[in-house]
Every structure is written in C-alpha cells, then in structure tokens.
C-alpha cells in the first residue's frame with residue numbers, strides 16, 4: 001500500500017518513507033491511498049488475542065512493507081510489562097451497563113501518548129533501515145507537557161537516535177517538569193525555554209527550516225526529524241485500540257459482534273479521534289465519534305457550523321493537553337471527506353494561514369456533522385463531573401477524560417441515543433493532581449510530587465507505578481535558554497559547532 005499527500009496529488013511513497021519523512025515537503029500530511037477493510041470474521045479472530053497481537057495485525061494492514069514478524073516483535077516489546085503496568089495494556093473499564101472507559105494511560109508516562117510513542121521509535125528505526133538511510137536521526141520536540149515525556153521514554157537508548165526536548169519554563173506542571181528533567185538515557189537532552197509553548201514551537205520550526213544547519217548536520221551524519229502527531233507512525237498505532245476496545249466489549253458479552261457503539265474522545269490536535277475515524281472506515285461498527293472540547297472549542301464550533309475559525313481568545317485550562325487552536329490532523333479528515341481533493345484541501349489551508357479561517361463545502365460539513373456530534377465542557381463542568389462521578393461510582397477521572405464524559409452526558413440528554421458508549425480516557429488523574437484535588441474540594445497548598453500522595457490518601461486510589469517514586473527523583477537537566485539560543489543547544493547536544 002502506498003501513501004499520498006493531502007495537498008499534492010502526485011506523491012506516492014511507501015509507509016517506511018512516510019514515517020521517516022514525517023511531513024511532505026510542501027507541508028501536506030501523508031495518508032494511505034486506500035483504507036484496508038476489516039471483516040467481522042477478522043474481528044472475531046482478534047477477540048481471543050492479547051493486545052499486542054491485535055495491534056500487530058491491525059498495523060500490518062496499513063504497513064505492508066513491514067513483515068508480520070517485524071510487527072509482532074515491535075508490538076510485543078512496546079506493549080508489555082514493565083513499561084505498561086496493566087496486563088490489558090489498554091483495558092476497558094465499565095461504569096454502568098452502557099458506559100465504558102478505554103484507559104490509555106497505563107504506559108510509562110501515564111498519558112495516552114505512550115500508545116503511539118512506545119511504537120514510533122521502533123517503526124522509525126526500521127523505516128530508516130528499509131530506506132537505506134545511513135545517517136542517525138535526532139528527534140526535536142517542543143512540548144506543552146505530555147508529548148515530551150512520552151517521546152523521551154520512547155526514544156531513550158534507542159540505537160541510531162537522539163532526542164532533545166524543549167519545554168516552556170513556566171508552561172508545564174511541576175510533575176510534568178520533573179518527569180522530563182529527571183529522564184534517564186544516554187541519548188536524551190531536556191532544555192527549558194524562556195517563553196510560552198508557541199515560542200518553543202516556533203524555535204523548533206525555525207531550526208527545522210534552517211537549510212545551512214541541515215547541511216552541517218548532514219556532514220556529521222545526522223538529520224533532524226519530528227515525533228509529533230502529524231507523523232503517520234504516530235497515528236497508525238492508535239487505530240488498534242479502537243478495535244481492541246470493540247473486541248473486549250464483544251468478549252464480555254456487552255455487545256454482539258456487528259452491534260454499533262459510540263466513542264467519545266477528548267480532543268486537541270484531532271489525532272486520537274482521527275484514528276477512530278480510520279477504524280470506522282475500516283468497517284468497525286461505529287455509530288458516532290463524539291468530539292469533546294474544553295473552552296478552546298474551535299472544533300465543536302467547526303462541526304456545528306462548517307466554519308473553522310482560529311481567531312479567538314486562547315484559554316489556559318485545567319485540561320492543558322487540549323488547549324489548541326490549530327488542530328493539525330483535521331486536514332486528513334477534510335481530505336477524505338472531500339473525496340481526496342488535494343486542491344480543495346490546499347485552498348482551506350491557504351485560507352487558514354491568510355485569514356485565520358475557512359468555510360468547508362456543504363458536502364464536507366454535512367458528512368462531518370453526521371458522524372461527529374460535538375460539544376464543550378467548561379472548567380466548572382469539568383470539576384463538577386470529576387467529583388460527581390467519583391462520589392457516585394468511585395471512579396476517578398483526570399481533567400481531560402472528564403471533559404469527554406461531560407460531553408457524552410450532554411449528547412445523551414439531547415439525542416436520547418442510548419448506544420453503548422466508550423469514553424476514551426487519556427491520562428491518569430495522578431498526572432493532574434492539583435486540578436483533580438481542587439475538583440474534589442481538597443485544594444492543597446503543597447506542590448509537585450507531594451500532591452501525588454495527598455491525592456492517593458484522599459481518594460484511596462493506587463498511584464500509577466511510573467509516578468510512585470516521583471518524590472525521590474532529582475533533576476538531571478537544568479539548562480535554561482532563550483529562543484535564540486535553542487539552535488546552539490541542539491549543536492552542543494550533537495557535538496557540532498554551529499558557527500562554522
């Protein structure tokens with residue numbers, strides 16, 4: 001199967017090339033030329049299998065330049081103990097007879113980014129080998145918290161790779177910062193940047209587009225690449241957990257094979273829910289993919305109106321991983337819904353960069369609105385939802401998952417749709433202790449790792465293994481640079497003199 005670009009109809013490359021390149025030279029995103037179909041018989045075969053076997057099978061349908069043996073090896077290494085602390089890897093937990101949580105946070109960094117970032121380094125290094133790439137790769141990341149740590153854990157000590165993560169000094173939680181600065185591994189570096197997340201991201205983009213710097217690195221046998229969610233290698237592992245959740249619900253006799261279910265997804269960059277869309281296109285019986293946003297509701301507005309308008313106030317919320325105004329992966333949905341019309345997609349992108357908005361065709365809007373009901377949750381709703389669900393069911397959610405649960409409740413009240421629904425749970429509540437304690441009415445004056453123990457005592461919930469010893473961790477990386485000094489930080493890390 002070959003891959004094409006959302007904005008250039010002439011491109012046809014292999015999966016290995018798409019993964020190694022990340023983004024097309026003109027800024028387009030790589031998508032599979034056709035969507036492989038999954039029959040009910042194939043789903044039935046996956047039901048008795050463990051998570052890593054299900055994942056290998058599903059990824060194999062998209063990555064046919066990888067052998068079955070390779071994918072079996074990669075998934076059995078990626079989705080295993082002790083990196084994942086739950087034997088189900090991505091278990092489905094029931095709240096009541098038609099509401100379930102798909103918990104994607106039992107990996108090494110306690111957020112759903114691990115599902116993809118435990119696989120990406122394996123897919124990327126194998127891709128480089130397939131492509132005959134002689135150079136080492138250096139992954140450059142700007143993070144607002146979850147991606148940086150998950151990428152560090154994924155790439156640490158992977159031969160042929162190095163990784164440097166930049167985070168905004170005052171833009172991440174204490175726990176997120178300590179998780180990153182205490183990172184182990186011989187090929188990693190973590191640097192705090194003066195400024196906010198956008199500044200750090202702009203700094204990284206500037207380094208990526210510095211041709212002279214790329215040539216210098218090339219002479220040293222290194223090239224730069226990215227681990228963010230526009231890489232196909234990050235999306236394809238995510239398709240697997242939608243199908244795995246369906247298998248689990250059939251296995252537990254909650255549904256019969258063929259019954260349709262709903263998923264409700266807390267959404268930021270549109271990567272997670274887009275993987276659900278690909279599962280739907282493969283033939284997984286999905287009724288609705290409910291798109292949940294926080295106060296940064298550009299996507300909820302888009303699905304309601306057909307207008308994507310990023311010109312609005314950016315809110316910093318208690319669900320920071322959804323604080324996004326440009327949802328990059330939406331482009332892949334538009335491409336598919338337009339009947340693969342790359343000039344139409346290019347037009348929308350151009351309008352977005354020139355005017356800050358675009359208005360999709362009526363055909364795209366009606367198809368999108370039909371499959372993707374959407375809603376938003378306020379900060380107050382989110383906090384209330386956490387405490388209500390904990391009091392009523394004893395189930396503790398993080399702030400992102402709570403946004404999705406609240407939006408699902410609203411959707412059910414509006415539509416009377418009682419289809420079995422799976423809320424995609426994206427982070428452990430222990431990653432956002434301060435906000436979760438606040439929601440429970442137990443606001444604490446303590447900071448950082450102390451809060452983990454306080455939340456555990458307050459709720460009697462187990463601390464995820466990767467966060468249990470945070471109190472004993474010390475920072476290994478203390479570099480603090482200005483935006484202008486970021487390139488020098490990369491040069492120093494790679495042992496390359498940036499000035500000649």
Ligand SMILES: *Cc1c(COP(=O)(O)O)cnc(C)c1O
Pocket residue numbers: 111112113146147229266267268269270271272273321322400426427
């Ligand atoms: C990244 C993230 C999200 C948003 O996922 P997208 O793929 O960007 O839509 C939601 N919740 C958590 C905890 C995350 O880390």
